[in-house]
Amino acid sequence: MKRVLMIAYHFPPLAGSSGIQRTLRFVQHLPAFGWQPAVLTANVRAYERTSGDLAADVPEGVLLKRAFAFDAARHLSLAGRYPGFVARPDRWMTWQYDAARVGMRLIREWRPDVIWSTYPIATAHLIGAALHRRSGLPWVADFRDPMAQEGYPADPRVWEDFKRIEERALREARYSIFTTPGAARVYGERYPQSDTRIAVVENGFDEESFEEIMNGATREPLNPGCVTLLHSGVVYPSERDPSQLLVALAQLVANERLHRDQLRLRFRAAGHEAMLTRLAKQNGVLEMLELLPPIGYRAALEEMVRADGLLVLQAANCNEQIPAKLYEYLRAERPILALTDPRGDTAGVMRDAGLDMIAPLDSARDIGALLGRFLQQRDSLPIASREHVARASRRARTQDLAEFLERTSAGA
Secondary structure, rough: EEEEEEOOOOOEEEOOOOHHHHHHHHHHHHHHHHHEEEEEEHHHOOOOOEEEHHHHHHOOOOEEEOOOOOOHHHHEEEEOEHHOOOHHHOOOHHHHHHHHHHHHHHHHHHOOOEEEOOOOOOOHHHHHHHHHHHOOOOOOEEEOOOOOOOOOOHHHHHHHHHHHHHHHHHOOOOOEEEHHHHHHHHHHHHHHHHHEEEEOOOOOOOOHHHHHHHOOOOOOOOOOEEEHHHHEOOOOOOOOOHHHHHHHHHHHHHHHHHOOOOOOEEOOOOOOHHHHHHHHHHHHHHHEEEEOOOOOOOHHHHHHHHHHHEEEEHHHOOOOOOHHHHHHHHHHHOOEEEOOOOHHHHHHHHHHHOOOOOEOOOOHHHHHHHHHHHHHHHOOOOOOHHHHHHEEHHHHHHHHHHHHHHHOOOOO
């Protein structure tokens, strides 16, 4: 069996990030496709929040090494402030120094065939590049989403760091992998000399976890007698701006097309509750919102299964990105309302699954029409086809990754 060294900041017991699922499920399923993984991650003190709810999902016996790291915002700040250079390219830049030492020792003793590192913690790619250079082993850079974008990161010095890191990865990594066709296309245009080494391995859902939920969970509605639309995960002020959604909700109430006690918008682990509260108060619909704290992974899946509808928020400035939650939504077998640009990759996934409940995130009129349709037809709305859902499982995505690892190890 061949071996891959996987460099990932997001790994149990880190809590509060869907990014854990990608690496964790690759680690679970890669042995079935002929690859034995080892994980190089950060020490637990670098994690802002921890939880044991995914500990049992880490395969027994997997080689796991943790390197020393600080979180600049928590460990290197004085009165809430810290020097900018200790947070470039990210708050965990200190991880790279001990990770290079731990990683090289692991390479000498364990002798992997391929190095794989994963963004969105940019320092992971710095570690991958350093170990690739020192060991001569081939490297696969898993970008997930684009790095240096127009206006992001906002700090020009961080933007320059991101640009240098992505340039190096596209130059030196055997494959650069993205999670959406749009992102792959953008990077193929940005780095045409690397176009043949840019690939797509989408995110997915964990079938085993859903089987547990479907077999043992209650299917009682979240709010009996009231329709509940659930948004599970962070609501970003720009990339997932809920402003027009709440305007549309207020207009439906004002036009007597919706009673206040008929619908609840539940935001689970939104991360910007103050913004949501302010917007809801401005529009006079605060009592129609439920703002709830983070919960464990399987509890979050159960909540999706029990919701009357599932809500996606994705602005046009993220047309080359797809929220990872969308794949779990597809598996939950509930109607999905995607408030997103119809031209973007998120809308493309919806249409591929046979779903058409799509409206632009910045149009209160279109959102209101979509909500009205949902309320009238929710018991007859289509859900994703089983065939499409099966292709989106984490196991299927792992098979895609294994194929690129094989090509990498063979020098292809």
